[in-house]
Amino acid sequence: MAGALLSSSIGPLPCLAAEHEGEGGWHRGGSCMGRWRGSPPRGSSAGRPHLCSGSAAKSLLFRFLPFLRWMPRYPIKDWLLGDILSGFSVGIMHLPQGIGYWHNSVGPFxxxxxxxxxxxxxxxxxxxxLESVNGSNATVNEELRDAARVELVATITVLTGIFQVALGLLQFGFVVTYLSDPLVRGYTTAASVHVLVSQLKNVFGVSQGENSGPLSLFVTVIDLCKKLPDTNVGTLVTAIIAMVAILIVKELNHKFAAKLPMPIPIELITIIVSTGISYGVNLNDKFGISVVGNIPSGLKPPVVPNFSYFGQVAGNAFAIAVVGYAICISLGKIFALKHGYKVDSNQELIALGLCNFLGGFFQCFAISCSMSRSLVQESTGGNSQVAGVIASLVILVTILKIGELFRDLPKAILSAIIIVNLKGMFKQFSDLSSLWKSNKVDLLVWIVTFIATLLLNLDIGLAASVAFGLLTVIFRTQLPRYSILGRISDTDVYRDVVEYEMAQEVPGVKIFRSSSTIYFANVELYSEALKKKVGEPPASECFLCLLPASNSVVLGQLGTEGRCQPWSNDTRSPSLPQNAEDGPGLSVIELNAGESTAPSEPTLHSLGLPQPTFHTVILDFSPVSFVDTVSIKILKNIFRDFHEIEVDVFIASCSVSVLAQLERGNFFSSAITKHSFFPSVHDAVVHISRERQQASVST
Incomplete structure (x- = not known):
């Protein structure tokens, strides 16, 4: 209930979450969020209320308690009936699923x-x-074991809440961006396999040891296969009948969803009927069908968690905090996109954290979200968090008065309910075909996440999956697409000349573009691709160096770190003389020191060497979001190298932030000025054309 009121998402009407302070005021909604339309108010240099003002305190209160904003404007006539029906539907649906997961997996998610x-x-x-019976056999004291496990679960829940609240207050809601949709779907699919395997022992009516750690899933499956000859036929038949009945009714619910006022609560009906049959026929004694047994009722008094567990469960609690939040925010964004409202990721994180932190003291289980119950709430008319409050009241009544009536419920029925409700998760296998057609890298992330989670278990598998996902990002930036752009006739649009037939290169101008930003991991590849794409001829790959204390010029090729590498014999220009005294592979041209016409800085033109077929290179920086010191150094080398073969270099579409980074990195000098930068590729092309025309007229 607390989580519902603290949640930032309200329902299909986005206007309830927006603020409109007048035509010239601060508009928080749509694309204008955080920008002033008109003049800022007087007395505020930043254009916003003072941090200690009443309006700032009110804004902060509404931010952390969103229901205070929308509750006074709640449309009772339009929403209340739908919220009540939806709340009862979700509460009734939560009863069988909650009991099932409580007994079989410890928790309702x-x-x-x-x-x-x-x-x-x-x-x-x-x-x-284990306790000895009659001095020979030993049985498990389930009451003591369950009490100890509940204490551990409550401790994990409190620690999970601490992590979530801390991350939310630190505005770390963005961490979910590192959990891509293919990663989350692959992970939840693998987790569903874990859930399925954990329920099979109750379906076949066999006892199994408890396994944990890497490869535990496969150990459990092998152990189950060995015990199949001991299957309890009555338990298996009960589970199969329940699964078939639930599947049929669920399909009918889906087929006639438009005609039914609410889905048929088949899980609840199955539990009630099977409990009555089990009690009347005494299935436990006659057929050996295991039943749930005593279900504690009532609310537990608050207790302090066992802090001695904190060190052992810290890593797992953090993983649970991230995974629970990722699942919740992913599902929330689906409904937000469908109904046109916005979800505050940090507020959702705080809401989840407070629920877990406070609930842990009352021995509650860590919360997340359920796809099936969320869909039911939407389809039955739920519009706001009021539906969640109604559902919470239904669950509260169940805990206080009704739970003890289900002590004769067969465990196989609960496992059947859980397995059938995993159907939606297993449908995510269809992602493989769509990802194969759309994006092979995302497909690889999905598969690796699925396999890693199966092999390494859920906690280590999540860490390995996130690491692999980040690794794919690095590889994508290291292997971008490089292209030469051309202009589409009579427009200012420039596109890849390979992909667009209408795009034609500007004569004498090479416009180079990379699909990724440039930084230390890919800047060398950027430089190599640039030289390859512009198609420098062999004669233009040389550069000129004045020998110290001499009047000679050495022709060579660009070496590492900008050092002079003389041409070798097989790459030397045949038109240039070689001085044997200077050693093999070194082409030297003697300059006449007595001639006043000799240039102080020799060029290809002054030496009578062949020049490139292009005169200008434009680097399209529109995809570049940042640069580092390594990329700045290589960019300097690019400018220098092309300058030495008499080719001008310009940069277009460079963002202000990147320009500031270049300035802080001492990129600019007398040779490289800001006059080499243009707001767009077309501006650079127009400038070059005008300069060339003026030069031709003057000559």
């Missing part, structure tokens, strides 16, 4: 349940609670 369930099994194993 499939992915989070497995993450915490595997941790509780490893830190609080059943072997620690």
């Amino acid at each position: 499939a992915v989070i349940s497995v993450m915490i369930g595997s941790l509780t099994e490893s830190l609080v194993p059943s072997e620690n609670f």
